[in-house]
Amino acid sequence: MSARYGMVIDLDRCTGCGSCMVACASENNVPSLPQASDRTGLTPMLVRRISNGKQDESRREAFVPILCMQCEHETPCVSVCPQQAVEVDKATGIVMQMPQRCLGCRYCMTACPYHARYFNWWDPAWPAGMEKSLSPGVAVRMRGVVEKCNLCHGRLHSAQEKAAGAGKREIDPADYVPACVEACPTGAIRFGNLADDNDPVSQETHSPEAFRLLARIGTEPKVFYKSKEPWVRALADGSGAEVKRG
Amino acid sequence: MKVTRRDWLVWGAGATAGVVLSPVPWKLLGDTSIWTQNWPWIPQPARGPLEVKASACTLCPNGCGLRVRMAGGWPVGLAGLRSHPVSQGALCPLGFGAHQLIWHPARLRAVRHRGGASSWDEARAAFVKACSEGPVGIVDGFPGRAASSVFESFAQKRNGAYRAVLGPESQALTPYEAWTRVPARNLGFDLENARTIVSFGAPLLDGWGTPGRFSHLWAERAAGQSDPQLRLIHVETSLSTTGSRAWRRIVIRPGSEAALASGIARVLIEDKLVPARGPMPLLTLSQAAEQSGISADAIRELAHTMVASQPVIAIANDDNPAIAALNVILGAVGSRGGIVQRSKPKHSTISTADLRDMRAVLIDSSMPWEFVPETRAEVFRFAAWDGGPTRADWLLPTPALLEDLTDMPTAPASAIETYAIAAPLVAPPTGTLSAAQFLAEIDPAAAPVEKIIRARCDELLRGRAGTVHAQESTPVTNIATAEKLEEQLRNGGVWVGEPPRAAALRCDLKEWPAERPSKPSARSSAWAAPVLPPLATKLYEESNLLQPVPRRNS
Numbered sequence: 001m002s003a004r005y006g007m008v009i010d011l012d013r014c015t016g017c018g019s020c021m022v023a024c025a026s027e028n029n030v031p032s033l034p035q036a037s038d039r040t041g042l043t044p045m046l047v048r049r050i051s052n053g054k055q056d057e058s059r060r061e062a063f064v065p066i067l068c069m070q071c072e073h074e075t076p077c078v079s080v081c082p083q084q085a086v087e088v089d090k091a092t093g094i095v096m097q098m099p100q101r102c103l104g105c106r107y108c109m110t111a112c113p114y115h116a117r118y119f120n121w122w123d124p125a126w127p128a129g130m131e132k133s134l135s136p137g138v139a140v141r142m143r144g145v146v147e148k149c150n151l152c153h154g155r156l157h158s159a160q161e162k163a164a165g166a167g168k169r170e171i172d173p174a175d176y177v178p179a180c181v182e183a184c185p186t187g188a189i190r191f192g193n194l195a196d197d198n199d200p201v202s203q204e205t206h207s208p209e210a211f212r213l214l215a216r217i218g219t220e221p222k223v224f225y226k227s228k229e230p231w232v233r234a235l236a237d238g239s240g241a242e243v244k245r246g
Numbered sequence: 247m248k249v250t251r252r253d254w255l256v257w258g259a260g261a262t263a264g265v266v267l268s269p270v271p272w273k274l275l276g277d278t279s280i281w282t283q284n285w286p287w288i289p290q291p292a293r294g295p296l297e298v299k300a301s302a303c304t305l306c307p308n309g310c311g312l313r314v315r316m317a318g319g320w321p322v323g324l325a326g327l328r329s330h331p332v333s334q335g336a337l338c339p340l341g342f343g344a345h346q347l348i349w350h351p352a353r354l355r356a357v358r359h360r361g362g363a364s365s366w367d368e369a370r371a372a373f374v375k376a377c378s379e380g381p382v383g384i385v386d387g388f389p390g391r392a393a394s395s396v397f398e399s400f401a402q403k404r405n406g407a408y409r410a411v412l413g414p415e416s417q418a419l420t421p422y423e424a425w426t427r428v429p430a431r432n433l434g435f436d437l438e439n440a441r442t443i444v445s446f447g448a449p450l451l452d453g454w455g456t457p458g459r460f461s462h463l464w465a466e467r468a469a470g471q472s473d474p475q476l477r478l479i480h481v482e483t484s485l486s487t488t489g490s491r492a493w494r495r496i497v498i499r500p501g502s503e504a505a506l507a508s509g510i511a512r513v514l515i516e517d518k519l520v521p522a523r524g525p526m527p528l529l530t531l532s533q534a535a536e537q538s539g540i541s542a543d544a545i546r547e548l549a550h551t552m553v554a555s556q557p558v559i560a561i562a563n564d565d566n567p568a569i570a571a572l573n574v575i576l577g578a579v580g581s582r583g584g585i586v587q588r589s590k591p592k593h594s595t596i597s598t599a600d601l602r603d604m605r606a607v608l609i610d611s612s613m614p615w616e617f618v619p620e621t622r623a624e625v626f627r628f629a630a631w632d633g634g635p636t637r638a639d640w641l642l643p644t645p646a647l648l649e650d651l652t653d654m655p656t657a658p659a660s661a662i663e664t665y666a667i668a669a670p671l672v673a674p675p676t677g678t679l680s681a682a683q684f685l686a687e688i689d690p691a692a693a694p695v696e697k698i699i700r701a702r703c704d705e706l707l708r709g710r711a712g713t714v715h716a717q718e719s720t721p722v723t724n725i726a727t728a729e730k731l732e733e734q735l736r737n738g739g740v741w742v743g744e745p746p747r748a749a750a751l752r753c754d755l756k757e758w759p760a761e762r763p764s765k766p767s768a769r770s771s772a773w774a775a776p777v778l779p780p781l782a783t784k785l786y787e788e789s790n791l792l793q794p795v796p797r798r799n800s
Binding site: 137 | 276279280282284285287288289290291292293296315317318320321322323324325326335336337338339340342343345346348349350351451452457458461462464465469470472485487490491495496497779780781782783784785787788789790791792
């Protein structure tokens with residue numbers, strides 16, 4: 001049975017600690033280069049701070065973790081890639097990025113409505129000896145290719161290997177948890193199979209507080225958000241006329 | 247057969263069409279692109295047998311449980327240990343990249359004397375000489391460890407001083423020492439049973455105490471709820487992360503926390519919102535309002551809100567006695583959901599002696615790099631990383647996280663007593679020594695850390711109280727020997743003592759404490775190590791999530 005892996009991120013629980021960002025970078029061997037900035041760095045998981053635009057005591061802030069939204073319908077990056085380096089995996093629903101095929105044209109970065117794709121401007125490098133601390137099972141991407149969140153595909157492979165070793169066709173859901181989900185101290189990021197109606201995360205996507213970023217453009221992301229705050233929902237939809245980015 | 251020009255053209259066209267239609271060019275193109283992405287200078291991930299080990303983080307006194315993924319004998323990933331009773335599977339963001347610190351370019355690998363190269367023999371000779379010429383001060387950032395016992399006994403033998411520097415969480419408990427006669431290190435905040443928490447600038451959601459502890463509580467009982475089970479009221483002077491996520495946020499003038507606490511206490515007593523438990527504050531309500539910048543009505547409303555959902559506790563970010571006195575008025579001292587005594591006081595020679603009178607000062611690697619002792623003494627600083635310009639005469643390289651055997655006593659703000667051991671998972675670089683090992687070399691009669699840890703395990707076993715939390719929970723009474731207990735703790739188990747007895751704490755506050763300027767802690771609640779893991783740039787430079795921290799990695 002094919003799965004549709006996705007997430008529900010409860011923005012009311014996110015404290016913006018950034019654990020997900022560091023855990024993601026550590027798990028996926030994302031380099032941390034001194035010359036990188038907020039415009040050129042690689043942050044497949046990026047926590048953005050937003051506010052309701054007020055400057056007095058009524059000012060409220062929230063944090064929005066932005067990652068690849070795993071668009072299900074007319075995935076913009078897939079349709080523009082001249083190299084077929086991006087595809088939606090039929091078995092998992094994960095939007096896969098194949099750096100070996102990528103020629104670095106960055107059409108996909110332009111096409112992505114969520115700014116969730118990053119370009120490797122430099123060769124990956126770590127201080128002497130630190131390559132021993134790289135996560136096994138995740139290849140280092142080189143200069144000149146685009147990368148993004150692939151829902152810790154290395155962990156999915158490990159779970160599949162474990163299941164195969166035990167003679168099973170299906171993985172144990174407990175064996176496949178992306179690094180950001182594991183790292184979140186408040187349990188704000190939840191991960192599950194959206195194709196399974198019994199999955200609690202799948203059920204959560206039907207909550208009246210759940211929404212998707214830029215839902216009106218119809219890409220049907222598999223990353224959902226939740227918030228009770230109306231101003232957060234308005235901003236997420238791109239219609240937040242009275243709210244500003246903090 | 248004669249080969250004509252036409253035949254050449256036909257064969258050529260056929261061969262071209264054949265190659266194009268075959269997978270060969272696509273395979274070559276794919277192989278070429280793979281080849282170009284595997285240049286010899288592109289780092290390759292570690293290879294070797296994979297294993298997962300449990301340990302404790304030693305970067306700060308909170309000692310969060312660590313799940314360490316190892317490949318080929320090297321740590322390749324850190325995550326929180328879910329079985330840890332206090333950190334509950336959480337780590338601070340920097341902890342997730344801390345395994346890279348072993349390889350940090352600023353790693354100290356050799357002894358330095360005033361900027362030049364030196365050796366352990368010279369450092370040892372200089373320290374022995376200093377010890378013979380006058381008293382020695384030893385500064386410890388994580389008191390209560392086995393290494394702390396080594397420091398304490400060394401200082402005692404040499405007529406020196408052992409000084410423990412507390413973080414803001416412990417410092418907030420120091421005013422109660424005089425009123426309860428219980429040392430601050432034996433007190434804790436019973437957050438788990440509180441219904442209202444009033445934070446006077448304490449960054450509860452942003453680096454205060456053990457990262458997982460309050461985050462879990464807040465997420466389960468408060469996040470996104472209009473009438474939460476746990477009401478977090480945050481008093482601050484400018485917007486912080488905790489303030490932005492709090493149930494209510496109160497903005498006051500900088501430095502007026504004591505005035506606001508006085509105003510609230512006065513309303514509590516005058517409006518008979520609490521039984522009379524302490525003295526009336528010196529400030530009137532209007533004076534408190536004027537100093538804090540919020541109206542008297544707002545202070546009155548805040549006081550009523552605080553007691554509407556009890557137990558209520560106020561938490562300071564320093565040793566502000568007025569906020570401690572507010573807790574006395576609220577009845578939060580020695581009661582469930584308030585300030586509790588988590589362990590029995592033990593004899594200690596922690597001193598407040600002036601370091602200026604010392605001949606030499608030894609600073610343990612547990613102290614943050616920013617700490618500068620006010621002394622003209624010869625300073626011997628132990629550190630795993632070079633954090634930049636320093637006042638120290640001697641820089642002495644120590645083992646880093648995951649390289650040294652150390653025990654982790656109870657986290658500073660915890661309400662329950664815990665004990666864990668961080669066993670070395672990788673060998674430290676040659677030429678590194680911990681401060682305890684250095685002192686043990688100078689004083690061979692001193693008990694080594696290993697022996698003290700064994701003695702502590704033996705003591706826990708004889709106490710016949712508490713439980714060891716690992717994948718399964720085991721009461722101490724079911725553990726046969728101290729060796730077995732130590733083995734469990736070395737493998738990531740955590741000993742947890744009995745729940746605190748709130749009523750056992752008696753508090754005697756006769757007069758409202760005089761107002762005095764707050765004394766910020768020498769240890770901030772932000773990450774205290776001298777350098778950051780390289781991945782911290784994701785937080786500070788490659789995103790705008792956090793403001794860059796000055797004076798680090800410089």
